[in-house]
Amino acid sequence: MDFQLFIVSFITVFVSELGDKSQLAAIALGGSSPSPKAVFFGSASALLLASLLGVLLGESTALLLPKKLVKGLAALGFGLLAVRLLWPEPEGLDL
């Protein structure tokens, strides 16, 4: 087990993730959601799966899904979350 590589990977990803979209989303959702545990597990598992894909598939991950489509779907997802927070349906926040 190459501990030095482990530390390098940890620091690289930790620094690049601080203040990244996904962490900002975790903060926003973590504070406003009735189930912060679900936000943590959802966010952590999504990030792990994405990095697992990155590690396993390597460069071909980009071929997997066209970048624009993926970013567009992500924008749609975040937009829906934002709308649900800014204009909750009348019967109260269900997020």
Added chain:
Amino acid sequence: MSAPNPISSLQSDPIEATASTSNTSETPSAFGGTFWRVFLSTFVTIFLAELGDKTQVATLLLSAQSRSPVVVFLGAGLALISTSLLGVLLGQWLAKRISPSTLDTCAGILLLLITIGLIGDIVGQ
């Protein structure tokens, strides 16, 4: 690697516990329903946002260069769990200091900014 105590305190009560421990507004729906709905919406959105994100590219390059993806994945995974945990804990800390309605508005605006950022990425390429 012993998990830092915040994680164990988060997982202290089993998920199917009926009493929801979150202190924000309690939605009366069954605990299971809310948990999975929030889990899914968070998972899908963050997963899509993370695909092709710079963090994933960094992980990809590290694993290709080092040719030991398992170690890279362990390091990256721990970092991702830590930042997610920090994010949610910070969100909860804010929730204790700001009124729910203000927090929801700020969270909504923040998510809107992320959306605009993503659209900017698409248009910019």
